[in-house]
Amino acid sequence: MNIVVCIKQVPDTASKIVVRDGQIDESGLTWILNPYDEYAVEEALRIKEKRGGKVTLVSLGPSRVLDTIKSTLALGADEAFHLNDPAFEQGDPYTTALVLVAALRKIPYDLIWCGWKGVDGDYGLTGIYLADMLDLPHVSFVVKQEIAADGKSAVVEKEIEGGREQVEVSLPAVFTAQKGLNEPRYASLKGIMAVKRKTILEWSLKDLDLTPDQVGSIGALTEVVNISSPQARQEGRILTGSPPEVAAELVRLLHEEAKVI
Amino acid sequence: MSNDILIVAEIRENNLKKVSLEVLGAGQEIARKLGGTVVALVLGNGVTGFVAEMEQAGAAKVFLADSPALAEYSPTTFTQVIVKLVKETNPAAIFFGSTAYGRDLAPRVAARLKAGVASDCTGIEVADGRLLFTRPIYAGKAITQVKLKSDPQIATIRPNIYPIPQAETGRNVPIEKLEVNVFPGQAVTKAILKPETQELDVAEADIIVSGGRGLKGPENFAILRELADALGGAVGASRAAVDAGWIPHAHQVGQTGKTVNPSLYVACGISGAVQHQAGMRTSRVIVAINKDPESPIFKLATYGIVGDLFEVVPALTAEVKKLHGS
Numbered sequence: 001m002n003i004v005v006c007i008k009q010v011p012d013t014a015s016k017i018v019v020r021d022g023q024i025d026e027s028g029l030t031w032i033l034n035p036y037d038e039y040a041v042e043e044a045l046r047i048k049e050k051r052g053g054k055v056t057l058v059s060l061g062p063s064r065v066l067d068t069i070k071s072t073l074a075l076g077a078d079e080a081f082h083l084n085d086p087a088f089e090q091g092d093p094y095t096t097a098l099v100l101v102a103a104l105r106k107i108p109y110d111l112i113w114c115g116w117k118g119v120d121g122d123y124g125l126t127g128i129y130l131a132d133m134l135d136l137p138h139v140s141f142v143v144k145q146e147i148a149a150d151g152k153s154a155v156v157e158k159e160i161e162g163g164r165e166q167v168e169v170s171l172p173a174v175f176t177a178q179k180g181l182n183e184p185r186y187a188s189l190k191g192i193m194a195v196k197r198k199t200i201l202e203w204s205l206k207d208l209d210l211t212p213d214q215v216g217s218i219g220a221l222t223e224v225v226n227i228s229s230p231q232a233r234q235e236g237r238i239l240t241g242s243p244p245e246v247a248a249e250l251v252r253l254l255h256e257e258a259k260v261i
Numbered sequence: 262m263s264n265d266i267l268i269v270a271e272i273r274e275n276n277l278k279k280v281s282l283e284v285l286g287a288g289q290e291i292a293r294k295l296g297g298t299v300v301a302l303v304l305g306n307g308v309t310g311f312v313a314e315m316e317q318a319g320a321a322k323v324f325l326a327d328s329p330a331l332a333e334y335s336p337t338t339f340t341q342v343i344v345k346l347v348k349e350t351n352p353a354a355i356f357f358g359s360t361a362y363g364r365d366l367a368p369r370v371a372a373r374l375k376a377g378v379a380s381d382c383t384g385i386e387v388a389d390g391r392l393l394f395t396r397p398i399y400a401g402k403a404i405t406q407v408k409l410k411s412d413p414q415i416a417t418i419r420p421n422i423y424p425i426p427q428a429e430t431g432r433n434v435p436i437e438k439l440e441v442n443v444f445p446g447q448a449v450t451k452a453i454l455k456p457e458t459q460e461l462d463v464a465e466a467d468i469i470v471s472g473g474r475g476l477k478g479p480e481n482f483a484i485l486r487e488l489a490d491a492l493g494g495a496v497g498a499s500r501a502a503v504d505a506g507w508i509p510h511a512h513q514v515g516q517t518g519k520t521v522n523p524s525l526y527v528a529c530g531i532s533g534a535v536q537h538q539a540g541m542r543t544s545r546v547i548v549a550i551n552k553d554p555e556s557p558i559f560k561l562a563t564y565g566i567v568g569d570l571f572e573v574v575p576a577l578t579a580e581v582k583k584l585h586g587s
Contacts, residue, residue: 011399013400013515013516013517013535013536014534014535014536015535016402016535017399017402017403019403024403035517036517092377093368093377093378094375094377097372119399119400119516119517120398120399121398122380122381122396122397122398122399122400123378123380124364124368124380124381125368125371125378125380128336128365128368128369128372129368129371129372131369131372132368132369132372132373133372137336137337137446137447137448138336138369138448139448140361140364140365141361141365143510156448157454158361159361159510159511160273160360160361160362160453161360161361161462161464161465162455162459162460162461162462162465162511163453163454163455163456164453164454164455165334165361165450165452165453165454166450166451166452166453166454167448167449167450167451168448168449168451169447169448169449170447170448173447173448178510179503179510179513179517179518180509180510180511220377220410221375221376221377221409221410221411222377222379222407222408222409222410223407223408223409223410224405224406224407225393225405225406225407225408226405226406227398227403227404227405228403228404228405229403229404230397230401230402230403230404230542230543233542233547233560233561233563234563236547236559236561236562236563236564236565237563237564237565238554238559238564238565238566238567239564239565239566240567243568243569243572243573243576244576246566246568246573246576247573247576247577247579247580248576248580250548250564250566250577250580251577251580251581251583251584253564254525254546254548254564255584258525258545258546258563260468260524260525260545260546261468261492261525261581261584
């Protein structure tokens, strides 16, 4: 089974996000594999281990993304395509999906995985956009999957508010991974050593038969007007006393002052 | 293009989701500024009864797609109904609730229409005749304002932001039944699986009692559940508690969990790592209970209690019960 995982490099969730001159200041950031993509990669590897096949990574982004591609190959993925072109910069989920689709048309797949969203822009669109552009069905927020023996369909569970939905889907399809799907592995030393022997192919705008007006800020359908830091919260107060005393005082404040209970 | 705003009502298991009414309220406010009206689409099987709810909540017109072909949810079939209606009526915008349903459907509809989506919005304004969407990014560590260059302008709106409009009976608005002619979906929801004990989801709760590493073990979530039950709220958790396997991920609040904005958030034994803060900092009132007075969570707290949660939380539960007279 050929499984493609679309991965994104994002700032570490432990990072403080600094807004400077209306832009995110990237200078102090540590970059990691998007957490939801980690679940996607892990599940793809588990499917490969069970059924055989190949796991291919596709990632769009500047040169720094290469580190994340390598560390993800170290987990056991077989090959990677790095979609890198200055024209891709300042894009949005729509242009990202467009570029990924252009690459996916050149790569064989039976199943495509994405994280359900990137923890940077928090859009949660790209996976579903690309499913539609490829005319494939999709299942989002996947927390469990079972592919039929013939590889032509799957029964998938997706997380919804207060429970799960059980979805029957034909393959090929796009699945977007939710936390809870699995426990991702760490790279082994052997895995890290093996990266050197794996192919990472870089594809530019031209390689993908795209034109500059389709991608980047020109092709984007979203325009970011401004970015700011969230408002600081008003300073609160510390209640003191014995547990019964503070409990009584807190309940009084919540009821009479804050009026939330 | 009209100046109308189309609301897609979410109906699950024969219930209209509260967020659909909130979104209708948002649509009404924005449509007024655009010089249009808010119209609603009710779609599903056996959903005719919900038309009145949308009507009473303020929809100027309700479209009804009631068909056995929509008995099981499938993003592609539901998309066909929505896209057909959009092409016939040309609304200025389409709003969905930012739920598993809205976030599954909106991008599929948008892709068909070659349109952008402002997801998980916490505010919408009108500027020069276009919508200006406020969206938190990095789970709220930064806030953006975005415009969409495409039409219709599609957004999903976070629950608990807009108030539910006052229901008004006796309104008599046009109802238009839509013919449903759809291809069968290739990804179809066959069943809804629920945990044995049905719990309120943190994303939908107005009060959340959350626990972290300070709880020391899974069994101690029972103490939080008692408080949450007394308050009529949901139980949340930090990533530390979820990653330790103490509670399922559905409860996680934070950057890799849910972003919540309840009226009251009670953080018990949670230190307040940035990725957790990101998920809950917009809560109206935050209570922090933690042994360590240096915990960053106290910087966000409206009310802080430095103490042992194992003593404070049960005392709180008792006080809340006293208040509610039970």
